[in-house]
Amino acid sequence: GAVVSQHPSRVICKSGTSVKIECRSLDFQATTMFWYRQFPKQSLMLMATSNEGSKATYEQGVEKDKFLINHASLTLSTLTVTSAHPEDSSFYICSAIRYSGGGTQYFGPGTRLLVL
């Protein structure tokens, strides 16, 4: 089946630094990708919709200048957490829609971010 990868799987950084997380669709082209944030023992919260070749659409309450999204190609979307703070520590999950065959959302394995 379709595979979505994320890199890195785990990252630890100092407060004030920026961290980039990559999301790749490995065997299909994805014009639309999503970024979610998952807090411990909580649900996935949609942060933004990443559209290839255009600006991302952010959900209410998500700071677009804090969470920069770039969907530069049909197989890659990146999320950059700028000037990270401890409260940004979380599990970030991306997903991509494969429209062929009816459309299914495939999820990456997630990236654990810890900001010290």
Place this chain on the structure above:
Amino acid sequence: AQSVTQPDIHITVSEGASLELRCNYSYGATPYLFWYVQSPGQGLQLLLKYFSGDTLVQGIKGFEAEFKRSQSSFNLRKPSVHWSDAAEYFCAVGADGTASKLTFGTGTRLQVTL
């Protein structure tokens, strides 16, 4: 606004026993409903989905779910649980059939005892 409630945070069942995970949703129009399973180190995997038609849907790994509009529920069932089914299960509702912009429940962690 759409919402999903999974009342059970944690469920423990014995291997071979039957399983039912509850999911209730709130959505103004015809819902598109999904069940995903999340295992450590793995991405969320789609178990099954309901768009329309037969209210009992079959999924992978022997799972099934029944859509009950009158109860706003979409409970997940499996007649005989295997130890490998231990994972986190999420119910979600979407605005359309491509599963875009999903709203997830808080998840139910399933533990299987041998």
